Amino acid sequence: MTYKFLMTAPALGAAGRKVLADAGCEVDYLQNADDDGEVERLMSTRAYDAVISRTVTLSAAAINACPSLKIICKHGVGVTNIDVAAATAHAIPVLTTPATNAQSVAELTVGLMLSAARQLPFFQQEIVEGRWTRSSQGIELHGKTLGLVGYGEIGRRVAHVAKAIGMRTAFFDPAIPSGSDTTDAVQYSSLQELLQNSNVLSLHCPVNKATRLMLNADTLAQLPNRAIVINTSRGELIDEPALAKALTDGKLAAAGLDTVAVEPLPLDHPFRLFSNIVMTPHIGGTTPEALDAVARSAAQQCLDFLQQRRINVRACVNPETLNKGE
Numbered sequence: 347m348t349y350k351f352l353m354t355a356p357a358l359g360a361a362g363r364k365v366l367a368d369a370g371c372e373v374d375y376l377q378n379a380d381d382d383g384e385v386e387r388l389m390s391t392r393a394y395d396a397v398i399s400r401t402v403t404l405s406a407a408a409i410n411a412c413p414s415l416k417i418i419c420k421h422g423v424g425v426t427n428i429d430v431a432a433a434t435a436h437a438i439p440v441l442t443t444p445a446t447n448a449q450s451v452a453e454l455t456v457g458l459m460l461s462a463a464r465q466l467p468f469f470q471q472e473i474v475e476g477r478w479t480r481s482s483q484g485i486e487l488h489g490k491t492l493g494l495v496g497y498g499e500i501g502r503r504v505a506h507v508a509k510a511i512g513m514r515t516a517f518f519d520p521a522i523p524s525g526s527d528t529t530d531a532v533q534y535s536s537l538q539e540l541l542q543n544s545n546v547l548s549l550h551c552p553v554n555k556a557t558r559l560m561l562n563a564d565t566l567a568q569l570p571n572r573a574i575v576i577n578t579s580r581g582e583l584i585d586e587p588a589l590a591k592a593l594t595d596g597k598l599a600a601a602g603l604d605t606v607a608v609e610p611l612p613l614d615h616p617f618r619l620f621s622n623i624v625m626t627p628h629i630g631g632t633t634p635e636a637l638d639a640v641a642r643s644a645a646q647q648c649l650d651f652l653q654q655r656r657i658n659v660r661a662c663v664n665p666e667t668l669n670k671g672e
Contacts, residue, residue, distance in 0.1 A: 348372060349652055350414075351645075352388060355379050355400035355421070359634075362398075362641025369649055376402065386411055396648040398641075399428055401609075401628075406432035417651045419644040422447065422631055424580050425663055426553050434664045439651065441661045443643040445499040447631030452503035454630045455548055455578045458602030459508075461624045462574050463487055463546075465600065468621045485574070485599060488512035493544025495537065495560070496551035496579070497522055504548060505531050516540060519551075541568040548576040549583050563588040572599040578630045581607040590616050593623065604630045 351366060351373045358366075358373070366373055374392065376384050382403040389397075390411035397404065400421045406429040409415065418433055419441040433440050461467065464484040472479040492508045494501040497517040505515040509530070516532040518540040524533065534540040537560070541547065547569060551557050561575065562585035569575075575598060577584060586607055592598045600622040606615070609628055617623050631640065650657050659665055 349395040349649070350374075350393060351648070352385075352392070352394045352397045353400070353421075354385055354397065354402050354404060358398065358421075358645070359638040359641030361638040362645040365642055365645040365649065371649075389415070395652055398644045398648065399425075401427060404428045409433055409436060409438070417441070417648050419443065419648050421640055421644050424552060426580060426582065430664055434667055437667045439657075439665075439667045440663045441644075441647050441651070441657070442663060443640045443647070444661055446639040446643045447633075447636035448499040448503055450633040450636035451500050451578050451630035452507070454604060454626065455500070455504045455550075455576055455602075456507045458576050458578065458604065458624055458626070459487070459492075459546055459548065459574065462576070462600035462602040462622070465622065467624055471621075485572070487546070490514070490545035491516055491543055493517065493540045493547045494531075495519075495540065495547065495549045497528065497531065497533075498550060500578075501548075501550040502529070504550070505529070513546075516543060537565070538568055541565060542570070544573060545570055546574045546576065549579045551579060551583070553580045553582045558582050559585045561585060561589065563591070566592045566597065569598070571597060574598065574600050574602070576602045578604040581605040581609070586617070590620070593620055598622075600624070604628055 349371045351371050353373055353375050356375050356379055374388060378384055379402060385402055385404060386408040389408045393414035394412055395414060396417045398419050398421055404427060409429060409432045415438055417439055418428060420428060423442045423444055425440060428440055430440050488511060491514040494505060494517040497519040501517060508515050516534060518534045518537050524535065560583050566588055589601060593601060602624040604626045605628045611617065647657060659668060662668060
């Protein structure tokens with residue numbers, strides 16, 4: 347049987363393309379990755395069996411417009427751009443590709459942490475503008491505590507590198523039972539405890555009702571003075587005006603952000619004015635190696651579901667849509 351796929355981006359990694367080609371699938375791609383309306387137009391005119399969702403919005407209108415749709419897989423793990431409720435109403439599972447880009451995201455996390463601690467973009471700009479500014483305001487991370495909100499695959503890899511440079515590591519993750527083997531990382535039972543003990547705080551959790559705006563004026567105030575905040579997860583985890591104020595007031599020394607609430611970052615966004623914010627344009631999982639791994643996983647998971655093979659239930663964000671026994 348020939349399955350019809352929609353990839354909501356102009357391209358899919360080679361490994362994913364091969365999986366679909368070997369299975370004889372037809373694949374459509376977006377021509378304009380910034381046009382949410384193109385998704386709805388395509389889904390209203392073609393009988394897709396599966397959608398591999400990248401970053402553009404997969405709305406309720408688009409899902410409702412495609413009655414043939416059987417499965418959605420996110421090209422990554424964050425599903426805030428997918429109307430999961432609409433998919434659930436149509437009994438369509440929404441899968442993710444956990445751990446496939448973990449190494450790339452972990453490496454960028456460490457890069458942002460080091461860059462923010464030593465103010466590397468500031469010094470680079472000073473040299474570009476003809477100055478030779480030798481400041482002693484950088485932060486040595488050896489002996490400091492790295493606090494991880496979320497201790498899944500990415501958090502554990504970040505902790506491994508942090509230990510190699512002499513940092514203490516701690517985490518808060520309500521999904522991990524107390525007393526589990528956490529490889530020398532201290533486990534705190536509350537976010538408040540973690541905040542109070544973290545010189546560097548790094549976010550590695552999804553956006554949901556419990557975590558949305560989890561870093562706000564009240565929680566940022568609980569961090570030690572001159573702490574650093576790193577976010578390679580989702581921009582919606584942070585109250586951005588509160589973060590800006592904490593940086594302005596000197597409560598925080600720096601921040602490293604790979605994601606913000608509105609992307610691309612608006613031209614008038616105040617974060618553009620801060621020399622102590624290191625920013626990247628949501629590239630944590632976009633190395634060739636990670637993109638291939640994610641593409642392969644997304645394509646294979648969709649095929650497995652369509653061909654009634656066993657799937658990883660833990661990768662499904664709405665498991666109530668799955669038939670018993672799957």
